Amino acid sequence: MTFPMASTELALKLLAPRNADWASILPEISVAGLALLCLIQAMFLNKKLNWLIPTTARIGLGLVVLMSLIPFTPWNPCSGVATTTFSGLLQLSDVTCGFRLTFLISALLTSFIATKFLEERHAVVADYHHVVLVITAAFMLLAQSNHFVSLFVSLETAAVGLYILVGYLRKSDASLEAGVKYLVAGGLSSALLLMGIVLVYGSLGATTPDSLNFDQIAKALAAGHGTALTLTGVALILGGAAFKLGAFPFQTWIPDVYQGAPTPTTALLGTASKAAGAFTLFLLVTGPFQPLAPKLAPVLAITTILTLVAGNLAALAATDIKRIIALSGVSHAGFILAAITGILVAGENGDYDTNLLAYYLIAYTIGSFLVAQALISIPAAEDHRRPLLQLRGLIRRSPILAGGLGFGISSLAGVPPSIGFFAKLFILILLAKVKLWWVFGAVLLSVAVSIHYYFSIIREAVVRPSVGDEIIETIEVSATAKFVIGALSAATMIGGMLFFV
Amino acid sequence: MEHTTLSHHLLLAGMLFVIGLSGVLIRRNLLVVYMCLELMLTASTLALVAFSRFNNTMDGAIFVFFIITVAAAEVAVGLALIVALFRQRQTVSSEKLTTLCD
Numbered sequence: 001m002t003f004p005m006a007s008t009e010l011a012l013k014l015l016a017p018r019n020a021d022w023a024s025i026l027p028e029i030s031v032a033g034l035a036l037l038c039l040i041q042a043m044f045l046n047k048k049l050n051w052l053i054p055t056t057a058r059i060g061l062g063l064v065v066l067m068s069l070i071p072f073t074p075w076n077p078c079s080g081v082a083t084t085t086f087s088g089l090l091q092l093s094d095v096t097c098g099f100r101l102t103f104l105i106s107a108l109l110t111s112f113i114a115t116k117f118l119e120e121r122h123a124v125v126a127d128y129h130h131v132v133l134v135i136t137a138a139f140m141l142l143a144q145s146n147h148f149v150s151l152f153v154s155l156e157t158a159a160v161g162l163y164i165l166v167g168y169l170r171k172s173d174a175s176l177e178a179g180v181k182y183l184v185a186g187g188l189s190s191a192l193l194l195m196g197i198v199l200v201y202g203s204l205g206a207t208t209p210d211s212l213n214f215d216q217i218a219k220a221l222a223a224g225h226g227t228a229l230t231l232t233g234v235a236l237i238l239g240g241a242a243f244k245l246g247a248f249p250f251q252t253w254i255p256d257v258y259q260g261a262p263t264p265t266t267a268l269l270g271t272a273s274k275a276a277g278a279f280t281l282f283l284l285v286t287g288p289f290q291p292l293a294p295k296l297a298p299v300l301a302i303t304t305i306l307t308l309v310a311g312n313l314a315a316l317a318a319t320d321i322k323r324i325i326a327l328s329g330v331s332h333a334g335f336i337l338a339a340i341t342g343i344l345v346a347g348e349n350g351d352y353d354t355n356l357l358a359y360y361l362i363a364y365t366i367g368s369f370l371v372a373q374a375l376i377s378i379p380a381a382e383d384h385r386r387p388l389l390q391l392r393g394l395i396r397r398s399p400i401l402a403g404g405l406g407f408g409i410s411s412l413a414g415v416p417p418s419i420g421f422f423a424k425l426f427i428l429i430l431l432a433k434v435k436l437w438w439v440f441g442a443v444l445l446s447v448a449v450s451i452h453y454y455f456s457i458i459r460e461a462v463v464r465p466s467v468g469d470e471i472i473e474t475i476e477v478s479a480t481a482k483f484v485i486g487a488l489s490a491a492t493m494i495g496g497m498l499f500f501v
Numbered sequence: 502m503e504h505t506t507l508s509h510h511l512l513l514a515g516m517l518f519v520i521g522l523s524g525v526l527i528r529r530n531l532l533v534v535y536m537c538l539e540l541m542l543t544a545s546t547l548a549l550v551a552f553s554r555f556n557n558t559m560d561g562a563i564f565v566f567f568i569i570t571v572a573a574a575e576v577a578v579g580l581a582l583i584v585a586l587f588r589q590r591q592t593v594s595s596e597k598l599t600t601l602c603d
Contacts, residue, residue, distance in 0.1 A: 149564055156571040160578050167582045176586045177598045183579050184534055184595075188525055190575075191541035194568065195518060198545045201561055202511075202552030212560050256601040318603055384601065 014087070021085040023074035024092050027064050027100060028140045031107075034060040035133035042126035050125065054115045057129045061108045068100055084146055088213050091146035098358030099143035099279045105362060106271040107136040109369040112484050114264035117376050121169060121262075121383075128168060132268065135161040139272055143279045146287070148197045148212040151280070155193075155244075159186050162273060165265040166257060174384035178260025185243070185253035193240025199233030217288035226292070234289055238296075241284060244277030246333045248306040255314070258326030260384050266322060267372035270329050271365040278336045282357055285344050293344055300341040301439050308334035308446040315453045321386045324453055325371060328412065331446050332364055335427055338439050342430040352430050363411065363423035363495065370408025370488045374401045377481045394461035398475040402461050404485035411492040413454040414447055419495030510551030517544035531583050531593040535576075542572050 022029070034057060041053050071078045075092070082093035110132050118125050138157035145151035163186065167179020197212070204211040207225040211217060221230070243250040258266045285296055311330030318324045339356055346352050353359075378394070378401060380386055395402040411420035424447060431440040477485075517540055524537030546565050553561030587593050 149560075149567055152564075153567050153571065156575070160571075160574050163575075163578045163582060167585065170585050171589070173589055173600045176582065176589055177600050179582045180531060180586050181598065181601075183582055184525070184531070184538070187535070187538040187575065187579070188541075191521070191538055191545065194542060194545040195548070198548045198552065198561075201564075202548065202556065205552055205556030205558055205561075209558070210560055211556075211558070212564065255603075260601045320603055323603055 017086050020074055021090075024083075024085045025090070025141070025144075026075050027068045027104075028137050030060070030064050030067070031104075031133055031137040031140065034064075035130050035137065038126050038130045038133065042124075042130075053126045054111055054129060057111050057133065058108060061104060061111065061133075065101065065104045065108065068097065068104065084215075086150075088210075088215065089147045089150045090141070090144045091214075092144055095354045095358070096144045096279075098355045099275070100140045102275045102358055102361045102365060103136050103139045103143070103272050106268060106275070106365050106369070107132055109365070109484070109488075110264050110268045110272075112480060113267065113369065113373050113376055114262075116478055116480060117262065117264055118168075121172075123169060128165070128264075131161045131164050135165075135268075135272065139276045142276055143283070145280075145283065146214045148201065148214075152194065152197060155240075155276070155280070156190060158273070158276065159190060162186070162265075162269065165268065166261040168265060169262055169383075172262075172383070174260040174382065175262055178257045178384075181253060181260070182257045185257070189240050189243035189250065192236045193243075196233040196236025196238075196240065199229050200237065201233075203227050203229040203233065214283075214288040218290055221289065221291040231292075231295075234292065238281065238284065238289075241277050241281040242303070245274055245281060245336065246277070246330050247303055247337055248310045248330075251307065251310055251330045251333070254330055255318070255323045255326045258329070259320060259322045263322070263372055263376050263383055266326070267369050270326070270368050271361070274329065274333060274336075275361045275365070278333075278340070278357060278361060281337075282340050282343070285340060286348075290348070293347075297341060297344050300337060300344060301436060304334055304337040304341055304439050305442045307331070307337055308442050312446050312449045312453075316449065318453070319388055321375060321388060321391070321457060322384070324388075324457065325368070328450060328453065329368075331450060332412075334446065335424065335443060336360060338431060338436075338443050339427045341439060342427065342434050342436060345434040345436060346430070352433070353426065356426055356430065360423040360427065363419040363492075366488050366491050366495070367408045367411035367420055370404050370485065370492070371412070373481055373484045373488070374405040374408065377401055377477050378475060388456065388460045391457065391461040392464050397473065398477055400477055400482060400485060401475060404489055405461055406458055407489040407492050409454050409458055413450055417496040418492045420492070422496055507551060507555040510555075511548055514544045514548035514551065517541075517547065529595050531586075531595055534595065535579055535583065539572060539576065542568065 038053055038057055045052060068076055070076060076097045078094060082091050084091045111129060114128055115125055118128055135158045138154045142151065142154040145154060163179060163183050166182045167176050169175035201211050204217060204220045204225055208216040208220045246254045258269060261269060289296060308331055311327055311334055315324055315327035318327055339360060343352060375386060380390060411418040414421045414424040428443060521537045521540035521544060525534050528534050546568055549561045549565055583593060
């Protein structure tokens with residue numbers, strides 16, 4: 001394969017990124033720069049000034065959130081049409097701007113809940129922030145991928161970062177064990193995903209000039225060039241995304257890893273990583289694999305129902321709070337899958353709000369972090385042992401923690417008028433519109449079942465009296481924790497109330 | 502070279518992939534499991550290069566560099582985790598990983 005010089009130069013000129021391309025990923029670049037700043041600060045700052053590192057990360061992330069909200073900019077065009085950048089590697093649309101916001105919010109909240117947690121366990125705060133920021137930047141790029149190379153590289157960057165965060169407490173058996181389990185499960189899923197990409201690339205390679213590009217794959221599949229090999233590849237790729245999301249049958253790693261990981265990492269895994277899986281799945285089934293929709297929709301519908309059943313049944317049997325939250329996360333993955341199935345059935349010009357997924361995930365993020373913050377503030381000998389009994393009499397020990405837990409759980413369970421209720425309602429409305437009654441029924445049933453295990457947590461914290469006198473010690477809640485609980489509790493209510501006005 | 506076709510390459514890649522997958526599912530030693538995971542990545546890489554060569558598109562060959570880089574990063578973190586686990590527990594057998602349960 002030899003290229004004449006002139007045409008190589010021409011090709012390089014055509015492929016070179018334009019200035020507008022760089023401007024369109026300015027938020028991602030800022031987050032990555034912030035990650036490096038954390039390390040530089042850790043190198044040069046005096047030990048006494050170490051509090052500056054999380055503060056810089058928070059202020060920086062806050063600024064990036066504000067920046068990505070400004071409309072009519074290269075990174076948030078609000079134009080209603082998707083624009084591809086970097087010669088088709090990335091694609092920017094109004095939907096991906098919402099996805100970006102989800103990741104930024106969970107990174108910001110992770111920084112808030114992690115700092116004190118890590119200091120108490122004598123772990124390094126700066127490195128944790130660095131890795132969280134790198135993961136966030138990778139996820140933000142992942143949500144805009146329009147090409148399998150950018151998808152694979154950003155997904156793996158985030159995955160490697162998450163391995164580090166899960167096994168972050170090197171002195172803790174549980175954290176290391178969870179880290180290794182996540183490593184093996186994650187490595188397996190990325191190997192399957194990669195094989196899927198290779199099969200799609202190879203089987204469509206003879207029909208299109210670039211069979212890794214989403215638009216061209218969609219065209220080739222629409223023209224009927226797909227073979228059995230392509231379908232195998234598509235199945236493997238969707239399996240890789242389903243692993244991230246924690247959908248059936250790839251949910252088996254979830255309870256162990258969520259329980260063993262340091263609680264701030266658990267919150268990040270449950271929100272940002274789940275969101276990444278959801279968005280990837282959404283981008284894939286509405287993008288390159290759109291022509292296969294008639295084949296994919298029934299598969300997704302069945303997976304939805306199985307995920308809901310598996311998550312709810314396992315959550316009913318669990319007695320550890322972190323495991324209950326982890327397994328209820330599986331049933332939330334079922335809700336997300338239901339939404340994606342609905343969107344797929346509704347079709348490209350269907351009557352639905354494109355921000356449905358981002359809205360659901362932001363609601364889920366707020367609820368999850370409220371619960372995580374409440375758990376972190378409750379003293380426990382071991383971070384991975386949090387039986388329900390530990391909560392007994394919480395309302396007398398610390399009303400603010402019990403309140404935060406109450407708001408968080410209510411939002412996760414979908415009690416009106418919290419933000420979680422509306423998020424679930426929109427999915428149900430979508431399912432009713434596209435007449436997916438089986439999925440509709442499964443979603444409704446699992447909301448009813450989830451009330452049982454969610455409210456077993458609240459019952460323990462609020463209703464049951466404490467046994468013995470020694471337990472009734474008030475819990476000291478730090479100012480940061482009070483701020484996080486107050487802000488997020490307000491957000492669950494205000495986010496819901498927005499729809500009454 | 503005259504007689505090797507795309508299917509020969511794919512057969513080899515497929516065999517490597519299945520060996521790796523069965524190793525991950527069957528073996529109990531975490532280091533061996535990890536090696537098998539890397540074998541699966543290598544199998545995908547081989548298939549990628551073969552497709553790239555026989556379809557006359559260069560994208561696959563370039564993708565391989567990204568995969569090798571990603572695999573190197575994953576190995577660095579993965580081995581660090583396994584070594585840390587060994588120091589803490591004096592074992593790398595997945596049967597002994599039973600701290601986490603309900």
